[in-house]
Amino acid sequence: xxxxxxxxxxxxxxxxxxxxxxxxxxxxxxxxxxxxxxxxxxxxxxxxxxxxxxxxxxxxxxxxxxxxxxxxxxxxxxxxxxxxxxxxxxxxxxxxxxxxxxxxxxxxxxxxxxxxxxxxxxxxxxxxxxxxxxxxxxxxxxxxxxxxxxxxxxxxxxxxxxxxxxxxxxxxxxxxxxxxxxxxxxxxxxxxxxxx
Amino acid sequence: xxxxxxxxxxxxxxxxxxxxxxxxxxxxxxxxxxxxxxxxxxxxxxxxxxxxxxxxxxxxxxxxxxxxxxxxxxxxxxxxxxxxxxxxxxxxxxxxxxxxxxxxxxxxxxxxxxxxxxxxxxxxxxxxxxxxxxxxxxxxxxxxxxxxxxxxxxxxxxxxxxxxxxxxxxxxxxxxxxxxxxxxxxxxxxxxxxxx
DNA sequence: TTTAATTTTAAACAGTCGTTTAATTTTATC
DNA sequence: GATAAAATTAAACGACTGTTTAAAATTAAA
Numbered sequence: 001x002x003x004x005x006x007x008x009x010x011x012x013x014x015x016x017x018x019x020x021x022x023x024x025x026x027x028x029x030x031x032x033x034x035x036x037x038x039x040x041x042x043x044x045x046x047x048x049x050x051x052x053x054x055x056x057x058x059x060x061x062x063x064x065x066x067x068x069x070x071x072x073x074x075x076x077x078x079x080x081x082x083x084x085x086x087x088x089x090x091x092x093x094x095x096x097x098x099x100x101x102x103x104x105x106x107x108x109x110x111x112x113x114x115x116x117x118x119x120x121x122x123x124x125x126x127x128x129x130x131x132x133x134x135x136x137x138x139x140x141x142x143x144x145x146x147x148x149x150x151x152x153x154x155x156x157x158x159x160x161x162x163x164x165x166x167x168x169x170x171x172x173x174x175x176x177x178x179x180x181x182x183x184x185x186x187x188x189x190x191x192x193x194x195x196x
Numbered sequence: 197x198x199x200x201x202x203x204x205x206x207x208x209x210x211x212x213x214x215x216x217x218x219x220x221x222x223x224x225x226x227x228x229x230x231x232x233x234x235x236x237x238x239x240x241x242x243x244x245x246x247x248x249x250x251x252x253x254x255x256x257x258x259x260x261x262x263x264x265x266x267x268x269x270x271x272x273x274x275x276x277x278x279x280x281x282x283x284x285x286x287x288x289x290x291x292x293x294x295x296x297x298x299x300x301x302x303x304x305x306x307x308x309x310x311x312x313x314x315x316x317x318x319x320x321x322x323x324x325x326x327x328x329x330x331x332x333x334x335x336x337x338x339x340x341x342x343x344x345x346x347x348x349x350x351x352x353x354x355x356x357x358x359x360x361x362x363x364x365x366x367x368x369x370x371x372x373x374x375x376x377x378x379x380x381x382x383x384x385x386x387x388x389x390x391x392x
Numbered sequence: 393t394t395t396a397a398t399t400t401t402a403a404a405c406a407g408t409c410g411t412t413t414a415a416t417t418t419t420a421t422c
Numbered sequence: 423g424a425t426a427a428a429a430t431t432a433a434a435c436g437a438c439t440g441t442t443t444a445a446a447a448t449t450a451a452a
Contacts, residue, residue, distance in 0.1 A: 393452100394451105394452080395450100395451080395452075396449105396450085396451075396452090397448105397449085397450070397451085398447105398448080398449070398450085399446105399447080399448065399449080400445105400446080400447065400448080401444105401445085401446070401447080402443105402444100402445090402446095403442105403443085403444095403445105404441105404442085404443080404444105405440105405441080405442070405443085406439100406440100406441095406442100407438105407439080407440095407441105408437105408438085408439070408440105409436105409437080409438070409439080410435105410436105410437095410438105411434105411435080411436095411437105412433105412434085412435070412436105413432105413433085413434080413435085414431100414432100414433095414434105415430105415431085415432090415433105416429100416430080416431070416432100417428105417429080417430065417431080418427105418428080418429065418430080419426105419427080419428070419429080420425105420426085420427070420428085421424105421425080421426075421427085422423105422424085422425080422426095
């Protein structure tokens, strides 16, 4: 299908160069398609971006919801959530940082708001898990749930950023080892805070 | 001075809209100056960006270096470094996130490399402090210094981001209270990890 | 096979971009 | 006050931007 070729070419180029630095002619060339077809199928370049962004955002929330429903200790659930986010963000780091970039570019407010809603629904699932842990007295009552979440996302943001991550890698450390180190570190750090 | 007016107008607009979405005519209008003067004084728009970025980057490293030279426990020094970064990033959050954005936009490699060098020199000062703490046996020998740094920068990145920070704020919490909460949380979290 | 709807094409649209030019004004040097 | 240097101006440059048009080609329906 033409529109699918356009979509995947657009996603690839947006991730590499950002929205502004990718022209519709770039996309058309990369998708082997006439320029006018982009507007024919997607009305505008902005709407193409919106389609790319919303195309993949909902699967994560379903996985989080599944974890919440498990009959396990909050420890175990937290371990699963950390692993979920680590693999999700490490596997799609270009896509993840592209989303961050476009969210930060304050223009395009219309769908920025739409995206924020989706993201917020996801973090509510995470928060639910932490609150359940408090209710069952596995986690301290006065643990800072908000900043615990900020810590996880912050570490993952730093360690998957193409530029910044170089500061945190050890000499000769391979991708896989680095990833595992991050996962263990984040989990233990969170657990230490949540359990006193 | 004309060139100073251009510089501050450019910094303001870059922070608000990003590099790509700011035109040289925007800058000229905002600085109340003829368009051609931008190229006359700064040769190119890119070079103007470079000037804006490097104009402020070195003061932080000097402050870090000063802290390192103090005759205090590593605990105290760490507290100072956390406070330094908290105030630096919270006070200049727009500027900080603008730098992050431009660093992530993979084009402009020439001076991206130059900027990374400056940033890396800064984090070396931070690392020095942590290593000194290990040598004096205040910090555990097997503490993960790299990821401890990633944690601090990650938390600050998340909590100062205009969009993301809303997830971490508590209802009705004022800027100052939020900032203090972040500072205490980050310091205690790092200390807990570094001291076992 | 004819007709209608959909998709693709090449070309042009109007607008903006960063930059350059050449003339003019301002400032500094003597 | 004359001369040289520096700063500013209005106008234009060519290149590229996202989008539209109208004709041609393809596909689907009858």
